Amino acid sequence: MVATPSSDQAEVILVGCGCPLRGMGWYHAVQMLGGECPSAKLCHIVEPWFLGPGASGPGGPEFAQFKEKTAAEHGVQFWTSLADVPAVAEGVKRLALISGRTVDNPRLLGEAIAAGCSVIYLEKPGAPTVAELKAMKQQAADAGVSICMGYNKNVCKYVRKAREFAAATDGSHVTFVSNNTYEPTAASLGECFERNAEGMLKNMAIHELALLASFYDVTVDNIDSVSVDKEFSSMQTLKGPSGKDFTDFDKAKFTIATKTGKAVSVQADRCGGDVSYAKVSDIGGNELFRHSMPDEEDKANVSVLEAKYPGAMPYFFSQDPDYTTVKERVAKHCVTGEEAKDIATIDIAIAALEVGEYLTPLMKEELSSAGAKTITPAVTAATAATLQQ
Numbered sequence: 001m002v003a004t005p006s007s008d009q010a011e012v013i014l015v016g017c018g019c020p021l022r023g024m025g026w027y028h029a030v031q032m033l034g035g036e037c038p039s040a041k042l043c044h045i046v047e048p049w050f051l052g053p054g055a056s057g058p059g060g061p062e063f064a065q066f067k068e069k070t071a072a073e074h075g076v077q078f079w080t081s082l083a084d085v086p087a088v089a090e091g092v093k094r095l096a097l098i099s100g101r102t103v104d105n106p107r108l109l110g111e112a113i114a115a116g117c118s119v120i121y122l123e124k125p126g127a128p129t130v131a132e133l134k135a136m137k138q139q140a141a142d143a144g145v146s147i148c149m150g151y152n153k154n155v156c157k158y159v160r161k162a163r164e165f166a167a168a169t170d171g172s173h174v175t176f177v178s179n180n181t182y183e184p185t186a187a188s189l190g191e192c193f194e195r196n197a198e199g200m201l202k203n204m205a206i207h208e209l210a211l212l213a214s215f216y217d218v219t220v221d222n223i224d225s226v227s228v229d230k231e232f233s234s235m236q237t238l239k240g241p242s243g244k245d246f247t248d249f250d251k252a253k254f255t256i257a258t259k260t261g262k263a264v265s266v267q268a269d270r271c272g273g274d275v276s277y278a279k280v281s282d283i284g285g286n287e288l289f290r291h292s293m294p295d296e297e298d299k300a301n302v303s304v305l306e307a308k309y310p311g312a313m314p315y316f317f318s319q320d321p322d323y324t325t326v327k328e329r330v331a332k333h334c335v336t337g338e339e340a341k342d343i344a345t346i347d348i349a350i351a352a353l354e355v356g357e358y359l360t361p362l363m364k365e366e367l368s369s370a371g372a373k374t375i376t377p378a379v380t381a382a383t384a385a386t387l388q389q
Helices: 024-033 060-074 102-114 130-143 157-167 186-195 206-215 296-308 314-318 320-336 346-368
Strands: 010-015 040-046 077-079 094-098 119-122 146-149 173-179 223-228 234-239 245-258 263-269 276-281 287-293
Touching: 010 024, 010 102, 010 320, 024 040, 024 060, 024 320, 040 060, 040 320, 060 077, 094 102, 094 320, 102 119, 102 130, 119 320, 130 146, 130 346, 146 320, 146 346, 157 173, 157 276, 157 287, 173 206, 186 234, 186 245, 206 263, 206 346, 223 346, 234 346, 245 346, 296 314, 296 320, 314 320
Parallel strands: 010 040, 010 094, 040 077, 094 119, 119 146, 173 263
Antiparallel strands: 173 276, 223 245, 234 245, 245 263, 276 287
């Protein structure tokens, strides 16, 4: 038995499965294998690490068991590279879901195009740098290939409800709050800093920056000012498992005002827990509305998934419906060509990463300074440290 898409399904190549229970690619796989994305048929998994040097290391045996079961029960074929995947059959729409290391994405995009993929789903942030993302955009455009980004918070219920409430409330202000479940210890955060060496604003909080680019016109050129909450924000230099030092934010909170008159805030905390939310406040800062992820409806689904996949990463479960929504819309876009509603484009990815690259050094200098709290684009990082809010 070999997995084959029907006429109303995209043939999906998952690139970068990762370790069962740990890798985001693995969770994408189990959702598609479970039929949760009807327009997506998982046919191929490309996993160079666990089918190569990592086979005998941590996670290797677990991946081998997953491979054996998935091949036997679903007919999925496994490969060590995209070049090994058989040519796309005539009339089949092929989709690559790339969920590997960010640094590999520019190369993998080219390989996916060569493998006959007409749509490519890239996990955030898409590439390590803005320059690479722009080159990838051009490469895809030259090949007539569409790129969709896995910014699942663009379709989250809590984001939609907060935006709807704010739109109906004059003078309101939205804050997007992103939390994670790392232990507040040097060992836990040091490992996090090294594994996500691109930094919080280009990794954990990049989802929020994509929201700002998608719905609040936030681009580097349109930023009027950035106000940093120095009481909340925290930056540390910690040793990672390699013994090298890494400097990053464990907490960050800031407000961006745009030249077009919009303002929005972001709060991110590596050790804040497993609930993220959006809140709407009035002009005096009094909270008027809050919606969380997961909400009460979602928590019932989380309990089911915890029992089904014990030991898996907690954030898989709280964001489960959104992962499904993004994949289904992208797969349907691949099959029919219709617009993938609210799915972030490569242009949104570029704008978000540009903002992340812009904010990171300015905020690091800001948190190293004694009194500055507001940064404006017209002011250099060196002189920003002399300003007072």
